[in-house]
Amino acid sequence: MKNLPGALLLSLALTAPAFAADLPPRERSESVPAAPYLLAGAPTFDMTIGQFREQYNAANADLPLMEYRAIDSKNDSSRLTRAASKISETLYASTALEQGTGKVKTLQLTWLPVPGPDEKASQEKAMAYMTALLRFFVSGLTPDEARQKLNALLSEGKGARYFSRNEGALRFVVADNGDKGLTFAIEPLKLTLPPTDQDGKNDEKQSH
Template structure:
């Protein structure tokens, strides 16, 4: 079973080009399981990208996320708008938004190490700091230490399994580890259902 969150090559192309890029769609192939946020009735967070960035950047001034640019997939307009933000040469934030409301369906961070980079250790540590900050954004009760520990645990399991998802309360955490090609960490809302009597 393969689930592609955000194609790292697409992000690299997007973020080194102008505001709009024609690229392959981010939808998984026919033989892959559809990512939950792509389903028609997938829930959204109750915030748009401008709201997210304002709150996130106020809480994390040393780990800012810049403006997001729309990703033009070259496909007819569907129920989602995709956007991405380049944080640095190896770290990107991306999202899928509900068309019309602009509410967030998934928030993802992708770290792509560069072969031969002498700063790989420091860049990976910074990527983990961003992932922990993203986790704290959606779970403000977590301390820096708790969020760092949680991210480290999730990434360790993701490294062993390649793809891992965990549900906690109203959130789903997703880790896609493609080894040297990069790691994606995502936070997504889930639908809560009332138990039947």
Template sequence: MKKAPGTLLTPILILAALLFQGGIARADEATARQQPLSTAPYLLPGAPTFDMSIAQFREKYNAANPTLPLSEYRAIDSRRDKSNLTRAASKISETLYASTALEPGTGKIKTLQITWLPIPGPEEQAAEEKARAYMTALMRFFSPTRSPEECSRRLGELLSKGKGARYYAQTEGALRFVVADNGEKGLTFAVEPIKLALSEP
């Protein structure tokens, strides 16, 4: 469990193609000594990837979640992004987006994110419930042995612990769950792979 101050985990929302404006994902994570790193773990050289492309993920995700579908991911213009990762996003609604960063060459997934932009009004509660449903579905995709109810409770715990935090992460097995709560500017939930060290003989 790690919590660290630093730059905002701004959602990947440069969505000119999707007619919305936002920022590129960034985050800091502390080391074991709580010294902040200069960049998000998935941006570090040699950071692991999920063993699938975004098209493969979307196909499998949509088959498992027909009531919470993801539209095709569209590439984002990331010429100012020095990481050289390929950025893409999928618009779910006016206040809800899915986004990703892909390894150059292989197209394998470095991070998967769901971002909700809270807009005050009569539809806010319904929009938040929809956002949580998508976040729960994303978690369950990578934790298939958990029931939807278990994933919903687990998501609630993570969002509670990460409330108001620029970056909050918990590691479970080979996964890193990330929460970035930027208040009225957006709430992002991300799932990322971690590199597992080989056990000593």
């Protein structure tokens, strides 16, 4: 890892707190699944992290993402490239990229709550970024609708080391570790066609 602040190291440990495959054996739990994006054949978004950042920043000039920096994970056997971007001392963006293509497998925002007079402001900033990320992928939502949707997801995932909800071609993930950090992630789902009916016609695409 190169010239990254200590808080970022903590944030990256928390981005998949939820994900048993990313935890030391003694911290794994049978109730915590491996992160789907770590599994063989997991899908990617049809864009690199540079393309995502360019499009996101064009749509969210007031909530910019700085350049992502690759993380040297010597003990990572997932064959993914991990990268992170610091937004503030308490908020970080991170990603996992497919090696070779550089396409995005997961986009994550992690808020590290620090008790004190600035905690409420830092939380509101984190919620604003999470809402912007959600709106980027769910077109047609107003800011208020996106915030309501985010609040509902965070409420459902409150206190859970791993909570996910599939909607269409997207997976929303919440990893709530209390005072150790809150992560919100968006990942692609692989779309497959269901079996044909008796007339030989396919229904609409289903996601898994």
